[in-house]
Amino acid sequence: MKRRDFLSKAAIAGLAGGTALLAGCQGEDKPANQAAAPAQVNKVVKWRMVTTWPPKFPILQTGAESLAKKVEEMSGGKMVIDVYAANELVPGLGVFDAVSSGTAECGSGSPYYWAGKDPACQWFSAVPFGLNAQGLNTWFYSGGGLDLWDEVYGQFNLIGRPMGNTGVQMAGWFNKEINTIDDFKGLKMRIPGLGGKVVARAGGTVVLLAGGEIFTSLERGVIDATEWVGPLHDLRMGFYQAAKYYYTPGWHEGGSCLDVMFNKDKFMALPKDLQAILEAAAAQTNMEGLCEFEARNGAALEELITKHNVQVKRLPEQVLADLRVMAREVVAEEATKSPMATKVAASFNKFQEQWGAWADVSSRTYFDTIAERYA
Amino acid sequence: MKRRDFLSKAAIAGLAGGTALLAGCQGEDKPANQAAAPAQVNKVVKWRMVTTWPPKFPILQTGAESLAKKVEEMSGGKMVIDVYAANELVPGLGVFDAVSSGTAECGSGSPYYWAGKDPACQWFSAVPFGLNAQGLNTWFYSGGGLDLWDEVYGQFNLIGRPMGNTGVQMAGWFNKEINTIDDFKGLKMRIPGLGGKVVARAGGTVVLLAGGEIFTSLERGVIDATEWVGPLHDLRMGFYQAAKYYYTPGWHEGGSCLDVMFNKDKFMALPKDLQAILEAAAAQTNMEGLCEFEARNGAALEELITKHNVQVKRLPEQVLADLRVMAREVVAEEATKSPMATKVAASFNKFQEQWGAWADVSSRTYFDTIAERYA
Numbered sequence: 154m155k156r157r158d159f160l161s162k163a164a165i166a167g168l169a170g171g172t173a174l175l176a177g178c179q180g181e182d183k184p185a186n187q188a189a190a191p192a193q194v195n196k197v198v199k200w201r202m203v204t205t206w207p208p209k210f211p212i213l214q215t216g217a218e219s220l221a222k223k224v225e226e227m228s229g230g231k232m233v234i235d236v237y238a239a240n241e242l243v244p245g246l247g248v249f250d251a252v253s254s255g256t257a258e259c260g261s262g263s264p265y266y267w268a269g270k271d272p273a274c275q276w277f278s279a280v281p282f283g284l285n286a287q288g289l290n291t292w293f294y295s296g297g298g299l300d301l302w303d304e305v306y307g308q309f310n311l312i313g314r315p316m317g318n319t320g321v322q323m324a325g326w327f328n329k330e331i332n333t334i335d336d337f338k339g340l341k342m343r344i345p346g347l348g349g350k351v352v353a354r355a356g357g358t359v360v361l362l363a364g365g366e367i368f369t370s371l372e373r374g375v376i377d378a379t380e381w382v383g384p385l386h387d388l389r390m391g392f393y394q395a396a397k398y399y400y401t402p403g404w405h406e407g408g409s410c411l412d413v414m415f416n417k418d419k420f421m422a423l424p425k426d427l428q429a430i431l432e433a434a435a436a437q438t439n440m441e442g443l444c445e446f447e448a449r450n451g452a453a454l455e456e457l458i459t460k461h462n463v464q465v466k467r468l469p470e471q472v473l474a475d476l477r478v479m480a481r482e483v484v485a486e487e488a489t490k491s492p493m494a495t496k497v498a499a500s501f502n503k504f505q506e507q508w509g510a511w512a513d514v515s516s517r518t519y520f521d522t523i524a525e526r527y528a
Numbered sequence: 529m530k531r532r533d534f535l536s537k538a539a540i541a542g543l544a545g546g547t548a549l550l551a552g553c554q555g556e557d558k559p560a561n562q563a564a565a566p567a568q569v570n571k572v573v574k575w576r577m578v579t580t581w582p583p584k585f586p587i588l589q590t591g592a593e594s595l596a597k598k599v600e601e602m603s604g605g606k607m608v609i610d611v612y613a614a615n616e617l618v619p620g621l622g623v624f625d626a627v628s629s630g631t632a633e634c635g636s637g638s639p640y641y642w643a644g645k646d647p648a649c650q651w652f653s654a655v656p657f658g659l660n661a662q663g664l665n666t667w668f669y670s671g672g673g674l675d676l677w678d679e680v681y682g683q684f685n686l687i688g689r690p691m692g693n694t695g696v697q698m699a700g701w702f703n704k705e706i707n708t709i710d711d712f713k714g715l716k717m718r719i720p721g722l723g724g725k726v727v728a729r730a731g732g733t734v735v736l737l738a739g740g741e742i743f744t745s746l747e748r749g750v751i752d753a754t755e756w757v758g759p760l761h762d763l764r765m766g767f768y769q770a771a772k773y774y775y776t777p778g779w780h781e782g783g784s785c786l787d788v789m790f791n792k793d794k795f796m797a798l799p800k801d802l803q804a805i806l807e808a809a810a811a812q813t814n815m816e817g818l819c820e821f822e823a824r825n826g827a828a829l830e831e832l833i834t835k836h837n838v839q840v841k842r843l844p845e846q847v848l849a850d851l852r853v854m855a856r857e858v859v860a861e862e863a864t865k866s867p868m869a870t871k872v873a874a875s876f877n878k879f880q881e882q883w884g885a886w887a888d889v890s891s892r893t894y895f896d897t898i899a900e901r902y903a
Binding site: 223226227228229282283284285286287288290291293294295296320321322323383384401402403404407408424425426429430432433434436437439440441443444445447448449450451452454455465467470473477505507508509510511512513514515516517518519520521522523524 | 657659665666668671695776782811819840884885891
């Protein structure tokens with residue numbers, strides 16, 4: 154049962170192809186300081202949200218439901234959003250098109266699922282060795298990232314907002330020790346997206362598997378390794394029963410952003426108060442989602458170690474350095490694949506350089522003073 | 529002019545004394561999923577917010593104003609909050625009492641300013657070598673921290689919510705190099721609060737100065753060192769003209785939380801939609817404030833280094849280790865000073881241990897892969 158729940162996520166995560174529609178884009182006006190349009194008063198606005206997640210999927214689907222609840226509360230019942238998990242109204246793979254066309258007024262997933270629409274989407278989720286959660290949020294809210302997101306999604310009549318973040322993911326579960334970059338040669342690993350392209354460049358064999366097939370494949374040796382999310386979701390998948398080593402850090406997903414997307418026409422037609430409420434609910438859910446990931450991953454890690462004797466291992470520094478060189482090549486190539494990808498990558502890289510220097514002086518250095526090396 | 533602006537902050541930061549009022553406390557009910565009370569419809573709720581900040585103080589005062597703007601937008605003009613900087617309605621030192629008594633309906637500052645009311649307040653801002661911004665938010669939203677905050681502030685008819693965070697501050701500006709813990713002996717340093725108690729324990733002479741007096745005192749050698757905030761605010765103070773070394777990290781304030789406080793009776797009397805709007809506006813401003821700090825500190829650090837040739841130095845590992853031992857003693861003593869402080873510190877410490885293990889495996893390790901050592 155549990156494993157089947159993850160099918161949709163995995164199917165989505167393996168998504169590729171599609172056509173970039175480079176139509177004109179309009180900037181989104183921020184809600185102005187004005188009262189609700191009188192015509193809308195006392196009229197309940199009913200919206201549907203379609204998601205890429207299985208029902209009850211922790212933090213991701215429950216986060217989408219939490220956003221809907223907040224909007225109803227803040228609007229005093231003037232706006233009600235019904236949330237549908239993957240396949241309840243449209244397939245997980247169909248969320249982007251459903252919201253773009255207005256079949257559903259809003260949706261939730263993660264931008265990199267829509268790399269086939271425009272490769273630029275990937276920078277709004279995560280790129281290997283890219284910004285972590287705090288870096289991404291800073292880029293979005295104070296570094297021009299959200300304007301670029303508006304521009305990319307605007308091509309598809311969409312508006313996207315961050316609505317959660319996984320935090321740093323784990324590198325994955327391995328049945329072979331990784332001591333040098335050569336240990337990736339011939340390694341059969343389930344890892345989608347840009348991370349998969351890096352592993353392929355390192356000589357690995359990238360295997361695409363639906364969520365429900367991963368555990369058995371790992372257990373039977375069909376694959377040697379798999380990445381998933383972090384301790385909370387990995388514990389539920391039972392991977393500790395099928396793999397020896399649990400490697401950190403998730404260099405391929407150092408903080409993956411989850412999103413809410415609105416049909417732009419429908420959003421712009423809302424009174425200003427409901428627009429502001431949607432913006433605030435997204436921001437509140439964004440922060441709460443990351444916090445829930447951080448807290449529950451902490452508890453799950455403890456359980457994996459103390460109850461299931463999981464060995465947490467760090468990828469050797471040189472392996473990470475080698476992967477980083479390859480990742481930069483992969484990401485740079487990806488940035489040439491559409492005009493928006495080029496523009497977004499340039500902003501992202503410039504921001505990461507300046508913010509990274511400060512983060513190194515501040516956050517990283519402070520971490521060194523409060524954390525004892527664990528593993 | 530500019531230096532005078534900081535007077536209020538510094539006066540507040542030096543605040544001590546006062547009486548803990550250990551009255552009964554009531555938990556705050558989360559807004560339920562219900563429509564606005566009909567009686568309140570079409571009636572504009574006018575509130576006043578008093579703050580501890582000077583007018584236009586970047587991110588802190590402007591953040592308070594941003595919250596008010598959001599509330600007005602989301603409520604479609606049903607709720608209007610007028611924001612008053614320190615001394616415009618009540619002195620910065622009077623904010624807590626003004627909101628507690630209902631003279632103003634809400635206020636903004638940072639919880640540790642009110643250590644004299646209950647020492648427990650300090651854990652909601654920052655304690656030396658304590659949780660950073662992400663850790664604090666995780667404790668608040670997913671680790672029971674906010675319930676404890678409700679309990680502590682409830683004693684004073686207040687409700688507090690995080691409304692921003694400075695991120696990791698800098699250790700300060702020094703005219704003497706710090707190579708061993710002995711270099712603190714006889715060091716005359718302006719550093720308030722718990723950080724000051726640690727420096728005193730290390731043999732330093734803690735000097736209390738109003739904001740407007742710091743620059744001149746540093747320049748003339750009346751003090752050897754001072755802490756302030758981070759690159760953005762420090763640059764505005766011109767400290768680079770008066771001190772040789774800019775030390776990191778801010779072990780005494782690894783991420784100081786700014787807050788909004790509501791008069792509890794007035795908050796509970798609001799219709800549920802406005803309560804939910806205040807909660808969301810606080811959360812949104814909380815995240816945006818940290819992002820603005822991170823982005824602008826990054827730009828200011830670059831300016832300090834490239835334009836003003838500032839030398840950024842890391843405190844040696846052993847110095848930090850020694851300070852940490854003393855800090856733990858200071859914080860443990862502080863935790864005995866009120867029943868609530870004992871309770872809050874226990875929750876904080878337990879949370880920091882579990883979350884810290886995960887943060888070390890994830891965030892800290894990922895930082896190692898994306899950041900090049902700067903200094």
